[in-house]
Amino acid sequence: MLSRLAYRINAALERHLPEQRLFLKSDRETRFIRLRPATQAIALVGGSAALAWTIIATAIILMDSISAGSGREQAARQQALYEQRLNALSEDRDTRADEAASAQERFNLALAQVAEMQGRLLASEDRRRELETGIDVIQNTLRRTIKERDEARARVEEANVALASNGAPKTEAGRAKDALSTVDILAQALASTAQERDVMEGAAEKAAERAEAVMAEKKALQARNNEIFSKLEEAVSVSMEPLDKMFREAGMSPDDLLNQVRRGYSGQGGPLTPLSLSTKSSEASVDEARANAILQGLDRMNLYRLAAFKAPFAMPVKGSFRWTSGFGYRRDPKGAGTRMHEGTDMAGAYGLPIYATGDGVVTYASWDSGYGRLVKIKHEFGIETRYAHMSAIRVNVGDRVSRGDRIGDMGNSGRSTGTHLHYEIRIGGRAVNPMTFIKAANHVF
Structure with missing residues (x-):
């Protein structure tokens, strides 16, 4: 067949x-x-x-x-x-x-x-x-x-x-x-x-x-x-x-913020006390009312200044760098699928100085698994900043730092694909976009 x-x-x-x-x-x-x-x-x-x-x-x-x-x-x-x-x-x-x-x-x-x-x-x-x-x-x-x-x-x-x-x-x-x-x-x-x-x-x-x-x-x-x-x-x-x-x-609510600052600075006196030019116990004149309104505005500006220095309105990196990853959901660089990125990444030279973005107290300065070498700073108003993947830490827990103080060096420690700084801002424990604070500071600083 x-x-x-x-x-x-x-x-x-x-x-x-x-x-x-x-x-x-x-x-x-x-x-x-x-x-x-x-x-x-x-x-x-x-x-x-x-x-x-x-x-x-x-x-x-x-x-x-x-x-x-x-x-x-x-x-x-x-x-x-x-x-x-x-x-x-x-x-x-x-x-x-x-x-x-x-x-x-x-x-x-x-x-x-x-x-x-x-x-x-x-x-x-x-x-x-x-x-x-x-x-x-x-x-x-x-x-x-x-x-x-x-x-x-x-x-x-x-x-x-x-x-x-x-x-x-x-x-x-x-x-x-x-x-x-x-x-x-x-x-x-x-x-x-x-x-x-x-x-x-x-x-x-x-x-x-x-x-x-x-x-x-x-x-x-x-x-x-x-x-x-x-x-x-x-x-x-x-x-x-x-x-x-x-x-x-x-x-952030300006009124709530100023009330918190005012409670911390509740002393009286100084050049911004209300004016009183009248020699008799009568109502304030128009000029006195305007002067007192201006002094109240100056007092509000002074409280704003105190709040601005206590909140993280600054850049953690001052040298040459580039933005590599922003806040939000992204594909994990290690291949772990889509994950929430709770900060922003800035890539620069190895050892580039990293600075505190506001006045505060260091609450953590050690190794933390995926973060690598991590520094946490507690600021006023329930704000916390985190600086991760550093090559060196230059502060200790309990240190009080001011804006612009050097706290470490940029590195590649922890779960990282290259030399960069992972910068986070948390309010009440919830992560927020750090670019909101960085862009907001452009209006003043």
């Missing part, structure tokens, strides 16, 4: 592939190899399959090389765009810093002007009180003089009545002499009173002119005061806006 099937197949293929014989001749004998049509067909199919496989493999290799080249180019373009964006963020940060410095200079200048204006207002207030006292004295003197004049006139009338009713005999010459003496006394008293009145009127006119001059000066000072207050209010508003924005973008 099989032989018949083979015969039929050979007979069908012989039309296209006739039987071939390959002769092999030697010195003694000649042999040949007979290639049947089926054998030739099998050889032809096998060769064609080998050629097709070679072509397909070559095409796959070429496509892989082309895609790898385009992938590298795309990665290079993305890296260039990322570097451009980082440069733009750096320039924006420098601009914000210049604006903050300029606003601080304007604020210092306006504060000096307010101090000078307050001194002049106090001097003007003293001069006004002195003038009021002088005017009161002059008016009392005038009233006393008028009273004395009236009393002298009354005595003269009483003397005239006594002379008229006196029954003692007097001559005409005596009565005339008494009348002349009385008239002389009255004339002298009236002349003295008139002279004193003229002097007092002149003093009163001078006091009124001086009071008008003081009032004009006071109005000019009030206008200048209003201008200075406007500049101060603008400076405080400009200085407060980036600070408020920085904390809000970091996901």
